[in-house]
Amino acid sequence: MSKRWFQAHQRDTWRRQARSKGYRARSAFKLKQIQEKFTLIREGDLVLDVGSHPGGWTQVSVEETGPNGFVLGIDLLASAPVEGAQMIIGDVTEESSQTEILELLQNGVKVNGKPLPPVNEGETRLFNTIVSDISPRLTGQYDRDQAISLELVAMVFDFTLPLLRPGGAFVTKIFQGTGIEGIVNAAKQRFSRVQRFSPEASRNSSSEVFLVCKNKLPLSKKGSRGTSVMQELDIHLENEGIIQQKGNEPEEEIKSGFRRIPKKE
Ligand SMILES: C[S@@+](CC[C@H](N)C(=O)[O-])C[C@H]1O[C@@H](n2cnc3c(N)ncnc32)[C@H](O)[C@@H]1O
Known part of the structure; x- marks a missing residue:
């Protein structure tokens, strides 16, 4: 039995199960299994689902939060509505998306069909849990895909952590490698x-792994204050000799799949 045949068979098994249980994607089982082990989502929670299309993780999040919770999905692609959730179309790495999500969180949360009262002045309503299954459009070149995905994950951390309350939980897909x-x-x-x-739902099928983070600290540890996850990733890559320090190399140079994503204007 070839490895490829086995992997395809496994994927089909999860896909069939998803269809029979009414989930839009087999990836729903990944979040269900993460939830079984780590209980990241609790009843009544406010949850942000990053990279939510077509909505499998959103469906699982709604099941877990129940009628007193709130689930917001964001994706570049439009999805069919998921009962009990709100969806927005947008790029999570854009500042405008962060602003839109924050505004919605303060004034647009509906629980059990009824809007929550707007927060008092000076207070901010934040998410209890952020789940991210985000993945860039894959090129099929593993080094390149893994590098782009790593940078995307760093951006998701930087853009969404300000939306997560202290003590909150975060999970993201990440591709193993450099x-x-x-x-x-x-x-x-x-x-x-x-x-x-x-x-189990992702074992044998790819090199993805999930990074499960619990209990967000009120302040990041001393060495990290004032730096972003992207900056820390860059420093790590420079220390490992994977990318060169800024200024020492032509911008275009690519090493081990890594490229610098130019800052958005
Ligand atoms: C593997 S799919 C998510 C599947 C989803 N968790 C489910 O269970 O249905 C990854 C998603 O990430 C989205 N994505 C990639 N880059 C994004 C970005 N910058 N902002 C928002 N979504 C993004 C893609 O459009 C894609 O739909």
Whole structure:
């Protein structure tokens, strides 16, 4: 039995199960298995689902939060509505999306069909949990895909952590390979518990792993204050000799799949 045949068979099994249980994607089982082990989402929670299309993780999040919770999905792509959730179309790495989400959180949360009262002046309503299954459009070149995905994950941390309340939980998909330690170390500066987990639904099928982070610290640890996850990833990659220090290399140079994403204007 070839490895490829086995992997395809496994994927089909999860896909069939998803269809029979009414989930839009087999990835729903990944979040279910993460939830079974770590209980990241509790009843009544406010949850942000990053990279939510077509909505499998959103469906699982709604099941877990129940009627007193609130789930907001964001994706570049439009999804069919998920009962009990709100969806927005947008790029999570854009500042405008962060502003839109924050505004919605303060004044647009509906629980059980009724809007929550707007927060008092000076207070901010934040999410209890952020779940991210985000993935860039894959090119099929593993080094390149893994590098782009790592940078995307760093951006998701930087753009969404300000939306997560202290004590909150965060999980993100990440592709194993060069530089992953840079992200793991940056996460450890911001959460008291960080663990890699490979749910059965993704085992054998790819090199993805989930980084499960619990208990967001009120302030990141001393060494990390004032730096972003992206900066810490860059420093890690420079220390490992994977990218060169800024200014020492032509911008275009690519090493081991890594490229610098130019800052958005
Ligand atoms: C593996 S799919 C998510 C599947 C989803 N968790 C589910 O269970 O249905 C990854 C998603 O990430 C989205 N994505 C990639 N880059 C994004 C970005 N910058 N902002 C928002 N979504 C993004 C893609 O459009 C894609 O739909």
